[in-house]
Amino acid sequence: MMNQKGNVIAAGAVIGICAMAAGLWYSGRPRSPEPVPAGMSCDMGISAAKAGRGATPATPQTVSTPSGPQATSISAVQIATPPPGAAPDGMVWIPGGEFWMGADEFPDAQPWHRVIVNGFWMDKTEVTNEQFEQFVKATAYVTMAERTPRAEDYPGAPPENLVAGSVVFSPPDYPVKLNNHFQWWNYVRGADWRHPEGPQSSINNRGNYPVVHIAYEDALAYAKWAEKRLPTEAEFEFAQRGGLDRKPYAWGDEFMPGGRHMANTFQGHFPDKNTMEDGHAAAAPVASFPPNNYGLYDMAGNVWEWTSDWYRHDYYRTLAAEGRLVRNPQGPADSFDPSEPGVKKKVHKGGSFLCTDQYCARYIAGGRGKGEPDTGTNHVGFRLVRDGH
Numbered sequence: 001m002m003n004q005k006g007n008v009i010a011a012g013a014v015i016g017i018c019a020m021a022a023g024l025w026y027s028g029r030p031r032s033p034e035p036v037p038a039g040m041s042c043d044m045g046i047s048a049a050k051a052g053r054g055a056t057p058a059t060p061q062t063v064s065t066p067s068g069p070q071a072t073s074i075s076a077v078q079i080a081t082p083p084p085g086a087a088p089d090g091m092v093w094i095p096g097g098e099f100w101m102g103a104d105e106f107p108d109a110q111p112w113h114r115v116i117v118n119g120f121w122m123d124k125t126e127v128t129n130e131q132f133e134q135f136v137k138a139t140a141y142v143t144m145a146e147r148t149p150r151a152e153d154y155p156g157a158p159p160e161n162l163v164a165g166s167v168v169f170s171p172p173d174y175p176v177k178l179n180n181h182f183q184w185w186n187y188v189r190g191a192d193w194r195h196p197e198g199p200q201s202s203i204n205n206r207g208n209y210p211v212v213h214i215a216y217e218d219a220l221a222y223a224k225w226a227e228k229r230l231p232t233e234a235e236f237e238f239a240q241r242g243g244l245d246r247k248p249y250a251w252g253d254e255f256m257p258g259g260r261h262m263a264n265t266f267q268g269h270f271p272d273k274n275t276m277e278d279g280h281a282a283a284a285p286v287a288s289f290p291p292n293n294y295g296l297y298d299m300a301g302n303v304w305e306w307t308s309d310w311y312r313h314d315y316y317r318t319l320a321a322e323g324r325l326v327r328n329p330q331g332p333a334d335s336f337d338p339s340e341p342g343v344k345k346k347v348h349k350g351g352s353f354l355c356t357d358q359y360c361a362r363y364i365a366g367g368r369g370k371g372e373p374d375t376g377t378n379h380v381g382f383r384l385v386r387d388g389h
């Protein structure tokens with residue numbers, strides 16, 4: 001059971017490459033003594049890509065499709081399905097269909113490729129503290145962040161590191177180079193979903209905020225109780241785009257249409273000075289910003305959301321090379337992140353309140369995050385889906 005948190009526990013906090021984009025990537029494994037620059041999965045080339053983006057999205061390279069029924073291009077209109085019944089509480093019907101999946105800005109989100117997803121129900125909002133509390137009351141579930149790490153799971157760990165806790169954004173109050181996120185992420189003893197910033201903090205009056213410090217298995221446990229499941233990455237992105245075709249944002253072409261903030265992101269100077277022009281320095285109550293075309297809130301910004309897919313940086317290239325229309329992709333069979341080989345990660349989607357074009361910009365539709373299943377932070381949460389039959 002080696003994981004990011006485990007690496008911290010076992011070896012003391014040595015944080016990896018792109019904590020902001022992915023949650024937290026610690027590593028206690030031997031690595032070069034030099035600070036590691038932001039890797040390909042982080043912010044490289046975002047500004048250039050943005051500058052090069054025309055008023056209309058570039059036409060993606062069409063994936064060549066062999067003839068045959070499977071390769072037939074079906075319009076989203078034709079395969080979209082109506083809701084199979086009354087909407088479950090707090091969910092909306094996502095009609096399904098065929099769409100372009102990808103993003104210009106990020107190497108791991110290229111190339112654009114055609115994907116079909118079936119219709120499904122989706123939570124309108126991220127799962128809230130109030131909802132999670134109901135689950136915990138009903139099941140007495142204890143999240144990973146609340147469990148004291150067992151020495152046998154972390155051989156060689158100093159005893160003082162074997163404490164329950166989680167990772168909290170704790171920025172310096174002065175500008176720093178963006179090559180070492182040790183500077184803004186700390187493993188905080190006693191941080192968990194009830195104590196988002198550490199033992200002194202609480203979720204009093206934050207019932208409608210997204211629950212955070214949720215590890216992948218915590219999300220699965222909640223899903224089982226709620227009789228729902230995590231979305232696949234493709235389902236999340238289909239839903240995020242709200243029927244729009246290859247737009248950079250879940251709401252369209254402009255980041256701030258009419259000068260209005262459409263998502264909870266980071267303004268100011270990252271990470272030291274958050275001017276919170278959008279009204280929120282950290283997570284915002286769910287549905288504080290307008291919904292997208294499908295009636296979904298916070299599909300960009302606020303908190304990252306778990307999906308069920310394993311993360312591979314080259315998954316889209318593999319799919320595109322197969323040259324067929326991909327139906328209901330479930331992600332690759334294994335995980336690989338070149339910035340941390342050997343560390344298995346799940347895909348996060350949507351970006352968070354820490355996303356800014358100065359650093360990771362993954363509030364952009366189609367952006368991909370990643371994180372180890374055992375690790376939650378105070379900017380990772382989740383929402384769930386349910387099949388339509």
Ligand SMILES: [Ca+2]
Nearest residue numbers: 264265278280
């Ligand atoms: Ca904000």
Ligand SMILES: [Cu+2]
Nearest residue numbers: 020021355360
């Ligand atoms: Cu980010």
